[in-house]
Amino acid sequence: xxxxxxxxxxxxxxxxxxxxxxxxxxxxxxxxxxxxxxxxxxxxxxxxxxxxxxxxxxxxxxxxxxxxxxxxxxxxxxxxxxxxxxxxxxxxxxxxxxxxxxxxxxxxxxxxxxxxxxxxxxxxxxxxxxxxxxxxxxxxxxxxxxxxxxxxxxxxxxxxxxxxxxxxxxxxxxxxxxxxxxxxxxxxxxxxxxxxxxxxxxxxxxxxxxxxxxxxxxxxxxxxxxxxxxxxxxxxxxxxxxxxxxxxxxxxxxxxxxxxxxxxxxxxxxxxxxxxxxxxxxxxxxxxxxxxxxxxxxxxxxxxxxxxxxxxxxxxxxxxxxxxxxxxxxxxxxxxxxxxxxxxxxxxxxxxxxxxxxxxxxxxxxxxxxxxxxxxxxxxxxxxxxxxxxxxxxxxxxxxxxxxxxxxxxxxxxxxxxxxxxxxxxxxxxxxxxxxxxxxxxxxxxxxxxxxxxxxxxxxxxxxxxxxxxxxxxxxxxxxxxxxxxxxxxxxxxxxxxxxxxxxxxxxxxxxxxxxxxxxxxxxxxxxxxxxxxxxxxxxxxxxxxxxxxxxxxxxxxxxxxxxxxxxxxxxxxxxxxxxxxxxxxxxxxxxxxxxxxxxxxxxxxxxxxxxxxxxxxxxxxxxxxxxxxxxxxxxxxxxxxxxxxxxxxxxxxxxxxxxxxxxxxxxxxxxxxxxxxxxxxxxxxx
Amino acid sequence: xxxxxxxxxxxxxxxxxxxxxxxxxxxxxxxxxxxxxxxxxxxxxxxxxxxxxxxxxxxxxxxxxxxxxxxxxxxxxxxxxxxxxxxxxxxxxxxxxxxxxxxxxxxxxxxxxxxxxxxxxxxxxxxxxxxxxxxxxxxxxxxxxxxxxxxxx
Numbered sequence: 096x097x098x099x100x101x102x103x104x105x106x107x108x109x110x111x112x113x114x115x116x117x118x119x120x121x122x123x124x125x126x127x128x129x130x131x132x133x134x135x136x137x138x139x140x141x142x143x144x145x146x147x148x149x150x151x152x153x154x155x156x157x158x159x160x161x162x163x164x165x166x167x168x169x170x171x172x173x174x175x176x177x178x179x180x181x182x183x184x185x186x187x188x189x190x191x192x193x194x195x196x197x198x199x200x201x202x203x204x205x206x207x208x209x210x211x212x213x214x215x216x217x218x219x220x221x222x223x224x225x226x227x228x229x230x231x232x233x234x235x236x237x238x239x240x241x242x243x244x245x246x247x248x249x250x251x252x253x254x255x256x257x258x259x260x261x262x263x264x265x266x267x268x269x270x271x272x273x274x275x276x277x278x279x280x281x282x283x284x285x286x287x288x289x290x291x292x293x294x295x296x297x298x299x300x301x302x303x304x305x306x307x308x309x310x311x312x313x314x315x316x317x318x319x320x321x322x323x324x325x326x327x328x329x330x331x332x333x334x335x336x337x338x339x340x341x342x343x344x345x346x347x348x349x350x351x352x353x354x355x356x357x358x359x360x361x362x363x364x365x366x367x368x369x370x371x372x373x374x375x376x377x378x379x380x381x382x383x384x385x386x387x388x389x390x391x392x393x394x395x396x397x398x399x400x401x402x403x404x405x406x407x408x409x410x411x412x413x414x415x416x417x418x419x420x421x422x423x424x425x426x427x428x429x430x431x432x433x434x435x436x437x438x439x440x441x442x443x444x445x446x447x448x449x450x451x452x453x454x455x456x457x458x459x460x461x462x463x464x465x466x467x468x469x470x471x472x473x474x475x476x477x478x479x480x481x482x483x484x485x486x487x488x489x490x491x492x493x494x495x496x497x498x499x500x501x502x503x504x505x506x507x508x509x510x511x512x513x514x515x516x517x518x519x520x521x522x523x524x525x526x527x528x529x530x531x532x533x534x535x536x537x538x539x540x541x542x543x544x545x546x547x548x549x550x551x552x553x554x555x556x557x558x559x560x561x562x563x564x565x566x567x568x569x570x571x572x573x574x575x576x577x578x579x580x581x582x583x584x585x586x587x588x589x590x591x592x593x594x595x596x597x598x599x600x601x602x603x604x605x606x607x608x609x610x611x612x613x614x615x616x617x618x619x620x621x622x623x624x625x626x627x628x629x630x631x632x633x634x635x636x637x638x639x640x641x642x643x644x645x646x647x648x649x650x651x652x653x654x655x656x657x658x659x660x661x662x663x664x665x666x667x668x669x670x671x672x673x674x675x676x677x678x679x680x681x682x683x684x685x686x687x688x689x690x691x692x693x694x695x696x697x698x699x700x701x702x703x704x705x706x707x708x709x710x711x712x713x714x715x716x717x718x719x720x721x722x723x724x725x726x727x728x729x730x731x732x733x734x735x736x737x738x739x740x741x742x743x744x745x746x747x748x749x750x751x752x753x754x755x756x757x758x759x760x761x762x763x764x765x766x767x768x769x770x771x772x773x774x775x776x777x778x779x780x781x782x
Numbered sequence: 783x784x785x786x787x788x789x790x791x792x793x794x795x796x797x798x799x800x801x802x803x804x805x806x807x808x809x810x811x812x813x814x815x816x817x818x819x820x821x822x823x824x825x826x827x828x829x830x831x832x833x834x835x836x837x838x839x840x841x842x843x844x845x846x847x848x849x850x851x852x853x854x855x856x857x858x859x860x861x862x863x864x865x866x867x868x869x870x871x872x873x874x875x876x877x878x879x880x881x882x883x884x885x886x887x888x889x890x891x892x893x894x895x896x897x898x899x900x901x902x903x904x905x906x907x908x909x910x911x912x913x914x915x916x917x918x919x920x921x922x923x924x925x926x927x928x929x930x931x932x933x934x935x
Contacts, residue, residue, distance in 0.1 A: 173787045335784045345825065443906040452903060459895040467888040474875070474884045482880050484869050486821050490827060492874035695832070712832065724832070 100159030104249070107152035107207075108239040110145045111232045117746035118142035118229030125222070126299070139225045149235060150211040157183050157204045160197060164190045166456030169260050172250045172306050173197060179260035179689035181659035186263055192276045193267050194399065195412065196248035196320070201277065203238040205284040210235065213288060219309055226295025229609050235578055242470045245412050249352055249714050262689025265661075269335050275327035281353060282321025283389045286354060288313045289361075297430050302493050304368055307378075314382075314750060319356050319745045325351050326738045337695035337710045338632060339726035341734070343495045346401040349472045350392025353465050356387040360461040363454050370516060372441025373451065376431075377458070379438060383427045388465075401472055412699070427634040431572050448516035453511040460504045467497050488719050500555050500562060505619055511567040512575050529683075531570040538566035554626030561623035568616045572609045574615050577605075600753040607748025617733050624705075624730030633665065634715050634722040644727045646707050647671040650680075651723045661685040666711055666721045670700060682711035682723065705729040811850045814859060815843065815872065823865050828873075842867070 121139035169175045177190045192201045210231045217224040289310040296306035333341035334754040361381040367373045395401050398413020444451050471488040479485045513527040542559055549559035580594035599606040633641040635650040653666040665683035669676055680698035700707040707728040791903045815829030822838040831839035863871045875881035
């Protein structure tokens with residue numbers, strides 16, 4: 096199977112090279128009006144088909160690696176190092192992305208999937224898709240070069256093949272790890288598509304902003320995948336690493352956050368181009384930067400430039416990424432310089448108090464946040480270079496610098512919807528802002544009355560501001576919904592809820608966006624709870640108990656168990672609140688036999704108010720009694736609820752408007768007239 | 783009776799003094815523990831290092847508790863740890879020499895960006911004044927038409 100996989104990868108490399116070469120020649124001929132022995136249209140079509148063939152070849156390679164994992168083919172070095180016989184099936188599948196070579200193969204495969212969808216749907220715009228397809232094949236060629244020469248996943252073990260593998264890293268043996276990396280990679284890789292469309296549109300001097308309409312759904316879906324990937328990672332860290340937190344500002348985490356921030360900025364600023372023909376240069380560079388940040392993040396964590404707890408083993412692969420990044424930057428710069436006159440803005444900002452400038456400020460804040468994260472990630476390297484001493488830049492830095500930026504962004508989220516395009520008057524702002532401002536003030540007073548004292552420490556201050564601003568945004572967004580629904584209610588007599596649904600379906604993009612904002616606010620509410628985390632560590636013998644907050648934990652027993660994959664130690668704890676038993680928790684520590692590594696299995700009792708998070712920290716070497724560490728983390732559940740709301744809101748924003756869908760159905764009905772493009776009515780809506 | 787009451791008050795005052803001091807020390811220990819890193823290579827905040835039997839964090843935390851109990855100032859303690867374990871023992875760089883750049887660059891970028899936006903809008907507004915009124919009206923009508931379509935009821 097390894098020979099089959101290697102051949103599939105080599106074949107895919109050849110196909111991507113053909114796709115790139117033939118596609119580039121065909122597009123050049125079309126642009127200059129020249130013609131060779133084959134017509135450029137036919138050449139472009141062969142390139143497209145080579146791209147589809149590449150998808151099949153990369154899929155075959157990925158299948159070969161998964162097959163090798165499931166059949167315990169330890170002659171393949173990658174499988175030997177990332178799997179073992181006792182590993183449960185889903186984790187054998189997850190072995191595909193558990194190491195460097197496998198994760199690069201996953202990257203190449205997802206790129207092939209995106210490319211496949213794009214090439215199959217090429218009739219949306221044949222020429223623009225041909226440009227995008229050729230650019231995608233260039234990216235694919237790079238990853239296939241890596242897979243064939245720098246990090247081949249099908250390398251064979253030298254000498255005698257061991258009977259069993261070394262096993263999968265215990266930290267990865269958790270259900271979420273089966274979906275978190277693919278989700279994150281779908282986000283990372285997905286940004287290649289809008290990047291390819293933007294670069295292609297610039298290269299061919301594409302008239303108008305249709306490329307924005309075409310890529311809008313791609314960008315939103317990609318953004319959604321990245322959002323889910325990031326939060327699944329946070330949840331995994333919370334559930335597995337056992338330190339009581341979900342975000343540690345590690346370089347790998349930062350690497351995923353940076354393209355998310357610029358991608359979010361792009362999603363907002365692109366509306367200015369659609370509505371007013373503004374910010375064309377800005378938008379093009381935003382999507383270029385987003386794509387380059389996905390590559391930079393990968394470079395940082397795989398080259399060993401910055402150290403990370405979950406970076407891959409340092410290797411020479413970083414040099415390849417450096418070269419690729421420089422090539423991408425050079426191509427983007429060259430194309431921009433050549434075609435910059437094509438990006439002239441059609442309108443200009445007329446007022447600081449307008450929807451446009453709120454988007455501009457929103458972009459500024461998001462980019463400053465991105466810069467802060469990049470700056471913090473790279474500062475240790477810079478410090479070592481300048482002052483010969485490596486420093487650490489961790490949570491205290493980001494809490495002090497990035498959190499105020501985040502709060503400012505939250506504030507802007509409340510103002511944006513209240514402003515009109517072009518210009519707003521102070522009078523209308525005052526009118527619309529009175530209710531949200533009053534809600535924020537009341538919330539602040541209630542918080543102080545409830546014992547949240549912002550003057551006590553930095554954490555309390557940030558939480559106080561975050562909750563007050565959350566009230567501001569929720570009221571602002573809620574009043575937007577109510578105002579619109581009220582009009583429908585008056586005209587149709589429907590009740591308010593039905594009117595709200597109707598309103599949302601009439602402009603899914605705007606109101607879906609508001610739902611996403613609401614989700615973000617809910618996440619902020621959850622994050623702000625971290626300032627009030629409590630923890631306690633205690634050794635517990637039979638029947639002994641410990642108390643934290645309103646909970647009392649009593650040790651029922653502690654014992655050991657074994658299976659083929661791991662040995663485990665755990666304690667059984669009864670949890671009481673107000674003298675009443677509410678649940679039983681079993682925090683555990685596992686020792687994985689194949690990899691000879693330990694892992695924590697956290698026991699968590701989650702409610703809307705707080706999480707009772709219990710860790711089995713080990714046994715006291717003298718007494719032999721278990722040491723239990725308990726965290727009481729307020730409002731954590733709201734973070735995951737907020738993510739759910741974001742997913743729902745993005746889903747709403749992705750669906751066509753009620754009216755547009757109706758038109759689309761009417762257009763599609765007469766099948767006999769195929770000249771009417773099916774997507775004609777799909778670009779409706781707007782903010 | 784008076785003596786008894788005085789002694790009771792004195793005892794309570796002492797108790798309050800000691801308990802306040804203890805709480806203060808614990809809070810400082812906790813806060814400082816969050817400002818340092820464990821040097822075992824786990825890349826975790828010192829007080830959050832959850833490695834069973836980690837000798838480095840145990841030693842550092844003991845040292846920290848001793849320093850805090852002795853009444854050393856936060857800066858003295860942080861400097862001592864930096865001297866003993868290197869700058870990587872601090873979770874964020876101190877506000878000294880080149881490290882100031884780490885703290886100042888992000889707010890400077892934000893302020894610079896805001897200044898640029900304000901300057902840009904002012905410049906553009908000055909230009910818009912000269913624009914012919916007809917195109918303004920046409921644009922306005924177009925927007926109004928678009929708004930009407932979007933909020934069509």
